[in-house]
Amino acid sequence: MTHITIDFGGTNIKIGLVLNGAILAHSSMPSYSGQGIQGRLDDAERAVRKLLGEQGIRMEDCTGLGIAIPGIVNSAERQVLSIHEKYEDAIGYSFDGWVRERFAMPFAMENDARAALIGETAYGAAQGEKDVVMVIFGTGIGTAVMIDGQVLRGKHHQAGVLGGHLTTDRQGPLCNCGNRGCLEEFASHRALRPRAMESRAFKDSVLSAADEMGYLSVIEARLSGDGFAAAYMEELVSHWSAGIVNLIHAYDPDAVLLSGGLMKSAEAVLPLIEEEVHGRTWTPWGKVRFLVSSQPDASVLLGLSKLLDTKSN
Ligand SMILES: [Zn+2]
Incomplete structure (x- = not known):
């Protein structure tokens, strides 16, 4: 078996x-x-x-x-x-x-x-949910959608999985997918350092001295009072939230399930994302619930x- x-x-x-x-x-x-x-x-x-x-x-x-x-x-x-x-x-x-x-x-x-x-709805944090959008914050940003208990695949097999390539700034950088200003180009793990380096204030941040820059290092620098990290975090939350709002408006879920490396810091970031998403979504039926993967x-x-x-x- x-x-x-x-x-x-x-x-x-x-x-x-x-x-x-x-x-x-x-x-x-x-x-x-x-x-x-x-x-x-x-x-x-x-x-x-x-x-x-x-x-x-x-x-x-x-x-x-x-x-x-x-x-x-x-x-x-x-x-x-x-x-x-x-x-x-x-x-x-x-x-x-x-x-x-x-x-x-x-x-x-x-x-x-x-x-x-599919794993999360069968055995994990979204067990029993039928209408869910999932966002995985990893090296890139992966997404998937379930509507009425059916995982969305689409005619060309790409329905729901390109959420990392939703535009969150139409004047943003070119992405390898062909689009410009994709969520993933701004706010995925691999984008953190290249985007940060475009800011003049970066050189004064504790982050500029570190070899590795991940979600956790930005969050920790912000908590330690780093000015650049505080402003950068605000920008990241704005991109993450814009992506999630787009997904909610497109797919009408009951719940948004978040996973990936960023959710190791769920306590620090989830309230910020929730507040911004709830302030920006048109959901007259009520509020989308946020879930976090327990075994990513x-x-x-x-x-x-x-x-x-x-x-x-
Ligand atoms: Zn893209």
């Missing part, structure tokens, strides 16, 4: 063995996603076999394999249609062939944010397992 699940993230590849909505065992390795997917599949296979060996589970006892990819995925055909700056050789690659040859078991594939939302590292793997369950029914 065990499912093998593999999440090809931009920074790490996570592998999990899932049984009845719980992760039995997991491992992780750097993804080197710029080097393409094909070599990484071999590494993933080795890691799966190692994990099964450690758990004393035989391959024959596994009933399905799931893969999540951070791109536009045709889940019905199990193909990657488009992906930027990582795993580019995954486009058109026969994952079906790879699974048939190496694992010979049922196979499901999905966009990573969609898989996360597990939701993609659990979602893939749920998809395999659905497939076998």
